[in-house]
Amino acid sequence: MTEDMALRVVPRPMRKQVEEGLRNAIMNGRFAPGQHLPDRMLCELFGASRSVVREAVRLLEAEGLVTTIPNRGPFVSFLSPAEAEQVYEVRGVLEALAGEGFALRASAAERAELRRIYEALAALPPRGADQAVLLGLKRDFYEVLMRGSRNPLVGRMFETIINRNTQLRATSLSDPGRLPDTVAEIRRVVEAIEARDAAGAWEACRAHVRSAAAVALRILREREQEARAAPSAARP
Amino acid sequence: MTEDMALRVVPRPMRKQVEEGLRNAIMNGRFAPGQHLPDRMLCELFGASRSVVREAVRLLEAEGLVTTIPNRGPFVSFLSPAEAEQVYEVRGVLEALAGEGFALRASAAERAELRRIYEALAALPPRGADQAVLLGLKRDFYEVLMRGSRNPLVGRMFETIINRNTQLRATSLSDPGRLPDTVAEIRRVVEAIEARDAAGAWEACRAHVRSAAAVALRILREREQEARAAPSAARP
DNA sequence: CCCTCCCGGTTTGTCAGTCAATCTTCCGAT
DNA sequence: ATCGGAAGATTGACTGACAAACCGGGAGGG
DSSP: OOOHHHOOOOOOHHHHHHHHHHHHHHHHHHSTTBBBOOHHHHHHHOOHHHHHHHHHHHHHHTSSSSSEEETTTEEOOOOOOHHHHHHHHHHHHHHHHHHHHHHHHHHHHHHHHHHHHHHHHSSSSSSSHHHHHHHHHHHHHHHHOOOOOOOOHHHHHHHHHHHHTTHHHHHHHTTTTTTHHHHHHHHHHHHHHTTHHHHHHHHHHHHHHHHHHHHHHHHHHHHHHHHHHOOOOOOO | OOOTTTTOOOOHHHHHHHHHHHHHHTTTTTOOTOOOHHHHHHHHHHHHHHHHHHHHHHHHHTTSSEEETTTTEEEOOOOOOOHHHHHHHHHHHHHHHHHHHHHOOOHHHHHHHHHHHHHHTSOSSOOOOOHHHHHHHHHHHHHHHHHTTTOOOHHHHHHHHHHTTTTHHHHHHSSHHHHHHHHHHHOOOOOOOOHHHHHHHHHHHHHHHHHHHHHHHHHHHHHHOOOOOOOOOOOO
């Protein structure tokens, strides 16, 4: 009876695998925005049957990563600058809500954890820092922030919303000279939280997203200009 | 070429019908929280094949209305008081964001529309008002608010989040004596919006949700007490 | 030469049937 | 009364099939 409780092989359902694989493929750019995703192709790619593929696509559709056009099938969602702005607005209030909740409800251990991650961020070289390390630290930061806010719903919504602009996030971070600003903004978040200042944490979080949005949107609009000058790929 | 643009019969795909039907069935209580939804039953109920039903269920799962337990199938999600509180927190910031955006970006016509709906609400009898009319007016109010905020993403997220607590919303509205408070809160929203006071609209919206949450959570916790005293139906 | 219409291949949307794995239930043995 | 196991039901997954809708290209007309 207790033979294999611990190492109980819970084979992740095929559907989950396809779901994750497809999500990752979209987020790291393996599938470009606007690209068509015929299910035959997905079946071969993941070695799954059509039913499984279609269920997975349906889930990503609800998350907004995929847009289905009737009788034409699923496409990788295209994020216009206007939509990106909306994403940042929502992300801002969710992050602020999490920061507020963290200041009110997180444990001392969690506050310390958050500070450690901040210290690691602050210790990065101002220029030429390893992108992967930077992204990893930011991921950890948000993971702790969401956990400590004691509001799993915000965490889930934050994750799906951030998935929608992962391509963009790289751009806002890669902007040269942005890192010191980022670190300063996050310091304000951490300091407000350590002071148990809920309103301050709220404001610091929202300000951080606002400035990240400003940078990303500027870059995005520049790209848009270039693309309009030299159109290479049309949207569906 | 322009023969039937307007009356173009776009037969809604079966999947959408099942999706909507199931969503409605859950929201108006035809399926109780915690209830098991075997796909055979759903197939018969909607006259659809298993693949279609399963895709629809997958979508509702992503919306949070349905929870699937591996190898046991889909169940109607149960909303604990703690989760309800989280829902209200998120709803509060989304609504506030919409109110803020409306104050900044809505047209004069939309502002007038909002006021008309408010007047209709204020004209209701303080007691014994028709529930259906009341709910309809609130729905219209939010529809206009979201449209005028010029942020479709907020509108979509608001809708899915509000779907999760439709059962509860009836309770918060049915509380005797609550209507005058509701009307007063909404008046503050409308007044701030007409003054183009974004910060005021934000605060008024958030305050409104906060007080609705307080009422609903009180009722919900009372029920919880009763249920614990006399357990009739166990949760899955 | 350009526009239009039709035609065939491709993809979607849907259904029905199959099959192994797993869960629930209930029955019988200890 | 408890334990163990068999029977039935349900899920998860695959396959084959087929009508309807869409796409691209070529035939035909202006």
